Amino acid sequence: MSLEKDPATKSLTDVRSMDGRPSNSASQSTTRIQSAENVNPSGPPPPDAKRGFFFIMVLVSLCISLFLSALELTSVPVALPTITDQLHGTDFVWVTSAYALAATSLIPAMGGLAEIFGRKFSTLLSLALFAVGSAVCGAAHNMNMLIAGRAVQGAGGGGIQALSMIILSDLVSLKERGTYNGLLGLVWSVATAIGPLIGGAFAKSGNWRWLFYLNLPLTGVVAFIVVTCLKLKTPRSTFREKMGRIDWIGNIIITGSASSAVLGLTTGGVTHPWTSAQTLVPLIIGFVGMFCFAIYEFNIPKEPIMPFLLVSNRTSISGYMQTFLVPIVVLSVLFWEPTYYQACFDASPIRAGVLLLPVSASIGFFIIISGASVAITKIYRPQLWFGWITLIISAGVISTLKWDTPIPKAIGLPFLIAIGGGIVFPNALFPVLAPLPVSENAHALALFSFFRSFASVWCITIGSTILNNQLGKKLSPEILSNFPGGASGVFSSIPIIAMLPTEAQIQVKVAFAEATSVIWETMAGIAGLGFLISLIMKGLPLHTGVDDRWGVEEQEKAKQAALEAEKEAVVVSST
Template sequence: MSPTSPSSSEVAVNKDKSNVDEVVSAVLIEGPRTRPKRGLDFWLIFLAICVSLFMSALEVTGLSTALPTIVEDLKGENFIWVGSAYPLAATALLPASGGMAQVFGRRITMLIALGLFALGSALCGSAQNMSWLIAARTIQGAGGGALQSLASIIVADLVPLRERGIYTSFIALTWAFAAAIGPLIGGSLAVKGQWRWFFYLNLPITGLAALLVLAFLRLKTPPGSLKEKLGRMDWIGNFIFIGSATSIAIALTWAGLTHPWKSAATLVPLIVGFIGLAGFLVYEEQWAAHPIVPFKLLANRTSLSGHLQSFITPILVISVTYYLPAYYQAVKGDSAIHAGVNCLAMALMLGPSMIFTGASVTITKSYRIQLWIGWWILIIVMGAFTTIHYGTVKARAIGLSTLVNIGGGMLYSAQYFPVLAPMPVSESAHAIALYSFFRTFASVWAITIGGTVLQNELVRRLPVEFTSRFPNGVALAYGSIPVIATLDEPLRSEVRQAFVESIRVIWQVMIGIAGLGLLCSLPMKAHPLHTQVDESWGMEGGQGNKDVQTSLANGDVEGAEKTMSESEREVPTLSRLN
């Protein structure tokens, strides 16, 4: 044997060392690989999430059928503020909720969100005027928006992205059930003059959700004292963001109703808000020690495409959800409860569409085809809505509305994946909070765009004999919907004709917005889906990556390899983030 040739023992040592290096590299580069257990604790946590989301979905879908009655009862004018206050508050505080979840932990942040939602609901139910109701909706929205974001964050903590389509389908079922019964509950309570109970019903459900969270949401919490955690909050970034988002939302709510679009009262807060958001992004990138929106979340074209799609989709779906009941009540003479029944078919299609899409993503490991199909469905159905006129049978509107939620369900379910697939799992909470922000911010735009179009068109089309009854302006005409059926002919038909033609313009605008959504979907790439979760946020007592590290420390390479082989090792590399 040559003096420089390695002995067999040296070869074995080098081989073991090589194995150790490979495993260590895999741990450092790929991240935690352990598949979370799906025991009773997991499903109880999932139950707590679903109950919390049920309330938020019920609130979003049920208010539209009761709103005309509420506006009439409270003698209000700015009906759009009742709808906009909720998403405005949710929008402004969503990134903050993601930051709080990172700093203080998931459970305490969830309980704070539930408390805000319950307080807002109680105040909504006891409102004595429109200003009171709008303020209460703001508090309620702050909690409701955080609940939506936290639910997605917690699911991401427990389920790898590749498997998540199936589990988000269960959440879709919860949302679909609430969406189906929400308009019925809101409409039936409004007809009976008991609309306040639409808000009071949230209180016992909130109590149940809080008990479930306290008992079962036992996730790992970040270490550190309260002072240290408060120091990790991005207070300056939150202040800039909340102020900017609020400024934009206020401008959008005023535009075309309280003040003209070209007035200083509209343009100044709108411009200041957008400048503020640009400054916020610069601050987060250059100076924030613990940014709530790291710039890298938008630095690759696939995630950017996903976020833009998540912004455009709710504009379309919520516009139909909000203004189709107005068509049923103003044009077809339906009561609030009958309008809710007419919306039932639409609501029932959302769940199956999301379930089918989520399962297809899990099976095929791809998401682009589903998104493109969804966009084409919405473009076609918005075009078909413009063919509805005064004499059109109601069945056509009902049938078309089901297609809205088929396409919308596909988009809601699939656009989550291009947002997260290019990002490391350690950024999931920030990415999901930003994703939820775009979806909620879109609600403000949806209500505002539709409301502005409707009111501006009604100003042009409503008979003077009708508008003269409202000295405070045509904005009150929305609250007059319940009395249209009492008008004498031919005034009644003229008013209904004005409403149907005005609502048609909303659908025409939505065709262009749906086309923009399709264009935004084209740049996204087909990234592989993560097979790992961030073990820093697993259930208490979970071992995760500790098992690998312990095995390596003890020299047990086979044990470490066995732990890592429990799931596949396909994760995004740095090159995939470009």
């Protein structure tokens, strides 16, 4: 079945054959786009062939990839104070920001490569980058080497994140996605539950390097499965033709612009004042560059990596904005609450992981519940509205935590974030894809991953800026003199807080508690903005089909065999 047989889809987007060239009729029809929300965007129904071994193995590889992502997300923050201390560094923010910078910058390019070179090549390239970066991080003997390794790791991690969603969209219709989101949520739950414990255990024993070395065998397993089992169709064209289809100018613009913006966000308020040229210049260049990228992509390339169609309707725009805002709130609890536990309760890294367990272990459970609700009801707006309201309330109550708050309360209140986060974090995907034709899944999901990755930078930037500013205001010069680097050095020196005189300890703990309180007051405002934005999306039907340019080859062969058998039966009956 060809997408050209669906007139609604044909009027929305260029219909491309497997060699990647758009058909002339489809190209002309795109000029008649009125609104992506006024048509049926569903593609052809998925093959009737039973999903077999190869489908299951691909799903296993996606689960392992998600496990790696969640483990990286929850284990490194817990161990970060110890890592920074052992490597004698103060620029702790760059350990996480370098990863986010590379991931954010290269995700759009990975989406384009997946369309041109196919899913398998792009996935293997991402896995290779992630493995090399992990090895460099594990072998790092100073902060610069660690940061460089995190950048390479981020380049691969961002690609893995985007391609996992793209591959799943090739195999499973949007109508069924809630069920599979629940399965992936179970994997996420396990990884986020054990991640802080693993991070804390390795940090306490001084073996934090194994946080990165553990990625190597798991990445190898995923690569083996991809090579042997990812039987997706591949574009049929020469290497030279594929290279000629790459949107080189667009990739250069977005990579440079995103890198510049992340650089400004990372240094602002930490290593340089927000009003300094070192912060403002890269910020201005970055955001102006992103604007120019959008104008260029909407008007010039024949095969843009960000077609205008993706943002041509209010529902997708609302979905993208929710995708950007929700990680800022949700990741804050995974990043800043372990810091609060270590600073205010003298918790070791592993104990901080245990205290965070109610959140990290349960967020996946709520992903399962919310995914199942979408799969059963075929609607997504009520769930998202409820999730945002829960996040607003959660951030507000977490902001009431003090340095001497009883531990049951200190670990119980953040649990509320798991409810709202588990609902909004995965389900923001539905308003993004529901208005769009399935032929744009790769581009749409690459942009989705871009916003999610870019949000992690804002989470770190907002939190670290507030933390450093508040500590600088609330701690006396005498106390700050105990920490190398002043207020910015307090974070990396958390392990020595317990060694300070009692009066100084209390002042530092009070300052940390009040600083994290301001962080959560800010998060409540961001969650409120997310709720308001969610009100503009429409409740559209979910796709029942997939893009038949991609798919498991065994299903395609089974379908062709069935067609041949049907033809033979017709011939026999006619004779």
